[in-house]
Amino acid sequence: MSSDCIFCKIIKGEAPADFVYKDEDLVVFRNIRPSAPVHVLVVPVEHIESINALEEKHSSIIAKMILKARDIAKQLGIADSGYKLVTNVGWGGGQRVFHLHIHLIGGWGKSI
Ligand code: AMP
């Protein structure tokens, strides 16, 4: 946990979020500034800064995040129309919250 990290605060219940799913390993909540009709964030409970900070021991949580993103896409009705999974890495890669997350983005319909 990192005390000045907004996603750690959300996970600890110290900041609000619109949760779609949570368990002991990961949480999924709606993006406060969505860039598409569906835009949720898949976030590990462990404070990992980015893909750059991943270690071998994180293999299972990364797999779990991707599978959960797939399940949530289905739950939110965008599995068939299609969606993007995006992970920004580092400031130059567009990352602004330095707690690893996958953006699940979709809901435009059959074409964009
Ligand atoms: P990134 O630029 O990849 O680091 O993405 C961070 C994302 O977190 C942005 O799309 C923000 O809109 C989103 N975000 C930041 N603060 C919050 C918050 N308190 N609740 C939900 N989403 C947030």
Ligand code: ZN
């Ligand atoms: Zn954090």
